[in-house]
Amino acid sequence: MPDVTLDQIEAASFDALRAHGAADWIAREVARAVRRAEQTGNVICGLYYLESYCTQLASGRVSGVVEPQVTRPRPGAVKADAKFGFAQPAFARGFAEACRAARENGVATLAVAHAHTCTSLGFFTEQFAHDGLIAIGMTNASPVVAPPGGNAKTIGTNPIAMSVPGQDGGVAMHFDFSTSAVALGKITMAKAAGESIPLGWAVDASGAPTTDPEAALGGALVSAGGYKGWGFGLMVELLAAGMTGSVNSLDVAGLKLPDGAPHGLGQFYIVMNPSTYSPDFYDRFARVAEAVAAQEGARMPGAQRREMEVVAVPDALWDSVTALA
Numbered sequence: 001m002p003d004v005t006l007d008q009i010e011a012a013s014f015d016a017l018r019a020h021g022a023a024d025w026i027a028r029e030v031a032r033a034v035r036r037a038e039q040t041g042n043v044i045c046g047l048y049y050l051e052s053y054c055t056q057l058a059s060g061r062v063s064g065v066v067e068p069q070v071t072r073p074r075p076g077a078v079k080a081d082a083k084f085g086f087a088q089p090a091f092a093r094g095f096a097e098a099c100r101a102a103r104e105n106g107v108a109t110l111a112v113a114h115a116h117t118c119t120s121l122g123f124f125t126e127q128f129a130h131d132g133l134i135a136i137g138m139t140n141a142s143p144v145v146a147p148p149g150g151n152a153k154t155i156g157t158n159p160i161a162m163s164v165p166g167q168d169g170g171v172a173m174h175f176d177f178s179t180s181a182v183a184l185g186k187i188t189m190a191k192a193a194g195e196s197i198p199l200g201w202a203v204d205a206s207g208a209p210t211t212d213p214e215a216a217l218g219g220a221l222v223s224a225g226g227y228k229g230w231g232f233g234l235m236v237e238l239l240a241a242g243m244t245g246s247v248n249s250l251d252v253a254g255l256k257l258p259d260g261a262p263h264g265l266g267q268f269y270i271v272m273n274p275s276t277y278s279p280d281f282y283d284r285f286a287r288v289a290e291a292v293a294a295q296e297g298a299r300m301p302g303a304q305r306r307e308m309e310v311v312a313v314p315d316a317l318w319d320s321v322t323a324l325a
Contacts, residue, residue, distance in 0.1 A: 001312045001313065001314055001315055002312070002313055002315065002318055003310045003311070003312055003313075004310065004311050004312075004313045004318060005309065005310055005311075006035050006038065006039055006308075006309060006310075006311070009034065009035050009038050009046075009047065009311065009313075010031045010032065010034065010035040011031075012321050012322060012324075012325045013027075013030070013031035013034040013035070013047070013050055013321070013325075014027045014028060014031040015325035016050055016053075016054055016321060016324035016325040017030055017031060017050075017053060017054065017057065017064065019054070019324065019325060020053075020054040020055075020057040020058050020064070020324070021057045021058065021064045021065070022057055022064030022065070022086075023064060023065045025089065026064050026065070026085065026086060026088075026089045027064070029086070029088040029089040029092050030053065030086050030088045030089070032088070033045075033088045033119065033120060033123050034046050034047060034049070034050060036120070036123050037119065037120050037123065038308070038311045038313075039307050039308055039309075039311075040305060040306070040307060040308075041306060041308065042120050044119075044183060044185035044186075044189075045119035045120035045123075047313060047317055047318075047321055048185070048317065049119055050320075050321055050324060051320055051324060052255070052256045052258075053086075054324050055258045056116075056258065056259070059258050059259035060259070061257075061258070061259050061260055061261070061262055061263075062084065062085060062086060062116045062262060062263070063083065063084055063085040063262075064085065064086070065085075066082075066083045066084065066085040067083075068080050068081060068082050068083060068085065068089060068090040068093045068094070069081040069083065070093050070094045070097055072097060072101065075101065075104065075105055076101050076102075076104075076105040076107060076108040076109065077101070077108065077109050077111070078094050078097045078098045078101050078108065078109070078110045078111070079094070079110075079111045079112075079113060079244070080093055080094030080110065080111070080112045080113070081113045081114055082112060082113060082114050082115035082116070083114060084114050084115075084116070084262035084263075084264060085115070085116065086115065086116045087112055087115035087116055087117065087118035087119075087139075087265075087267060088118070088123075090112050090115055091110075091112055091118070091124050091267070094110050094112065095110075095127060095128075098110035098128075098269065098271055099128070099131050099133060099271070101271070102128075102133050102271040102272060102273050103133075103273055106272070106273050106276030106277070107270070107271070107272050107273070107276065108270075108271045109243075109268065109269060109270055109271065110268075110269040110271060111243055111244040111245075111266065111267075111268055111269075112244065112266060112267040112268075112269075113244040113245050113246050113266050114244075114245075114246055114262075114264045114265075114266075115246070115263065115264070115265055115266065115267065116262070116263045116265070117139075117141060117255045117263055117265060118139050118265075118267055120176065121137050121138070121139055121159045121160075121161040121176050121267070122137075122161040122163065122174060122175070122176030124137055124161070124267070124269065125137045125161040125162060125163035125174070125176070125269070126163045126171050126174055128163060128165075128269070128271055129163035129164060129165040129166075129170075129171040129172075129174070130165070130169075130170070130171065131165075132165045132273075132274070133165060133271050133272060133273060133274070134162075134163070134164050134165065134271070134272040134273075134274055135161075135162065135163050135269055135270070135271050135272075136160070136161070136162045136269065136270045137160070137161045137162075137267060137268070137269045137270075138158065138159065138160050138161070138235075138236040138239055138240050138267070138268050138269075139158070139159060139236070139240050139265060139266065139267040139268070140155065140156045140158050140236060140237050140240040140241050140246075140248070140249045140252075140265055140266060141156025141157050141158060141249060141252065141255060141265065142156055142249060142252040142253060142254055142255050142263075143155060143156060143249045143250050143252070144156060144157060144180070144184050144220060144221050145157060145158070145179075145180045145220060145221045145222065145223055145230075145233060146203060146207070146219070146220035146221070146222065147223075147230055148222070148223065148226055148227050148230055149207070150207060150220075151203055151204075151205060151206060151207030151219060151220060152220065153220045154220075154249070154250065155233050155234065155236075155237050155249045155250075156180075156233075156237075156249040156252075157178035157179065157180040157183055157184055157221065158178065158179045158180070158232075158233040158236035158237055158240070158249070159176060159177060159178040159179065159236070160176075160177065160179060160232060160236060161174075161175065161176035161177075162174070162175055163302075164274075164285065165274065167282040167285075167286075171302060172285065172289070172300070172303075173285075173289075173300050173301055173302055173303070174301060174302030174305070175301035175302060177224075178224070179223060179224060179229050179230075179232045179233035179236060180221045180222065180223055180224060180229070180233070181200055181201050181202075181221060181222050181223065181224045181229070182197075182201045182202075182221065184221065186201075187201065187202065187213050187216050187217060187221070188213070188217070190213040191213035191214055191217065195213070196211045196212065196213070197210075197211055197212075197213050197216060198211065199211055200222070201216065201221065201222065202215075202216030202219055202220065202221050202222060203216070203219045203220055203222060204216065204218065204219040205218050205219045206219075207219070237249060239268040240265070240266040240267060240268050241265075241266050243266070243268050244266030244267070244268055245266070246264055246265055246266030247263075247264040247265065247266075251264075252264065252265060288300075289303075
């Protein structure tokens with residue numbers, strides 16, 4: 001298993017995307033996201049996804065050359081239409097305008113419409129935090145989650161992410177998780193490894209709980225926390241699809257299928273200036289953070305994220321990446 005630097009990961013990802021038809025600036029934005037995923041140990045959203053990006057570039061399921069269109073339909077509303085291209089460059093085009101809108105109005109929203117899967121949602125919210133703004137983000141995905149008591153795939157894993165800036169810079173709090181009990185990638189990885197999955201992750205085609213990853217893939221995932229997670233998943237669905245004018249999870253084929261209709265997914269971000277209503281935001285944050293820190297073994301979300309400069313990449317995966325490049 002070779003040790004690979006982040007620079008090598010980003011360069012190889014860029015070369016692979018360019019080799020399969022992405023424009024330079026678009027390949028650069030997507031490669032930057034791959035790098036960040038690997039840096040934070042988010043294996044599913046890093047190099048593991050690169051082959052799918054390249055395959056779908058070649059088939060035309062995602063455009064690697066389209067220029068996103070950024071508009072501001074209301075003073076506090078920014079829209080970046082990806083036009084069936086990657087989410088990362090569409091976000092990049094809309095980011096500065098969304099920051100301006102949040103500072104001018106106190107609160108703003110950024111709708112990224114008609115985009116390819118954004119993979120790591122926290123990659124986007126943390127950029128707002130580094131710019132001194134609070135951000136809550138959400139996105140939908142292909143249907144893999146059944147409602148409580150049901151057995152049919154209805155919504156996606158539909159993650160939520162939130163990043164909070166530190167008073168003196170950086171990110172003070174950060175979380176990024178699916179509203180399903182687990183990410184779909186963990187089921188597919190368990191199947192590939194010949195391992196079982198815990199009860200509470202999924203149901204089979206009849207709606208019965210299962211520990212068999214193959215049966216789970218033929219059935220559906222369940223929501224985290226039962227009805228509570230289901231409610232959050234529906235909220236994400238309605239905002240990510242409805243507010244952006246993008247597709248429902250029900251209308252998206254498998255995200256990694258090599259060809260077919262573009263994903264056309266939406267991402268919706270609520271962006272807030274911490275000082276909009278009160279100068280006490282950081283005092284209130286510190287009050288909670290100190291109470292958490294006083295408890296041995298407890299921490300604020302994201303407070304101890306491990307960031308790597310060198311990543312051990314499985315041989316087969318790195319061979320695949322270098323071949324793509």
